[in-house]
C-alpha cells in the first residue's frame with residue numbers, strides 16, 4: 301500500500317488527513333485537524349501560521365518525532381505511521397536531516413567532528429567530495445578545527461546546516477533555523493538553504509515565523525487552527541506578511 305497512489309516517484313514527504321490530538325476528551329487539543337500536504341522533491345517549502353496553529357506539531361509528525369492520532373505520514377514510499385520505534389529511529393538517522401533553532405552542536409567536538417558525527421554514528425562511508433563541496437559553500441573551510449565556543453552564532457548554524465546536509469537526506473527539516481541569528485547571519489543561512497535546494501536538489505521543509513525568511517522558499521503553506529488554509533508559490537515577504545495578517549484577523 302505504501303505510496304500506492306503514486307505510479308511515478310511520490311513526493312519527498314506527504315501527509316493524508318493527518319490529525320493530532322493532545323490530551324483526552326474534556327481537555328483535548330486538536331493540534332492538527334485533517335492536514336493533507338505534499339512536499340515536492342528538491343523544493344524548499346516554508347510552513348507558517350499564527351502561534352498555536354500546529355506548525356511544530358506538523359513538522360514533528362513529518363519527521364517521526366511525534367506520532368499521529370490518525371491519518372498517514374509518508375517519507376517517499378514509506379508510511380512512517382506504521383513503523384516501530386526502532387525503525388523510526390533508523391529512518392530519522394539515515395533518511396532525514398535536522399536543523400534546530402538552538403544549533404545543538406557538541407561543545408567538545410570541533411566543527412569538522414560535529415559535521416561528521418551523524419555519518420560516523422550511522423557508520424556511513426564519508427563522501428569526501430560532498431563534504432568539501434558543502435564546507436566550501438557554507439564558508440567553513442578555515443573554521444573546521446574550531447570548537448563551537450570559538451564560532452559566531454551564524455558560523456555555528458552553518459556547521460549545523462553542513463551536518464544536516466552531508467548525508468544527502470531525503471528531507472531536511474528546519475525548525476526556526478534563523479531564530480537565534482542576527483539578520484545578516486540569518487540571510488547567509490537562508491541563502492545557503494535556498495541554494496542547496498536549487499543546486500543540489502535538496503528537499504527542505506522549514507517552520508518559521510518570519511516572512512523575510514519564508515520568502516527564501518519556493519513555496520509557503522499556511523496553517524490555522526490545525527488546518528492547511530492557504531499557500532503561495534514564489535513568495536515575497538510582502539505577500540507572505542499580507543496573507544499572515546489576513547489569517548490572524
Ligand SMILES: Nc1ncnc2c1ncn2[C@@H]1O[C@H](COP(=O)(O)OP(=O)(O)OP(=O)(O)O)[C@@H](O)[C@H]1O
Pocket residue numbers: 322323329330331349350351352353354355356357358
Ligand atoms: N505536548 C503537547 N501537549 C498538549 N498540547 C500541545 C502539545 N504540543 C502542542 N500542543 C498544543 O497544540 C497546538 C499546536 O501547537 P504547535 O506548537 O504545533 O503550534 P505552532 O504553530 O508551532 O505554535 P508556535 O508558533 O507558538 O510555536 C497548540 O494549541 C498547543 O498548545
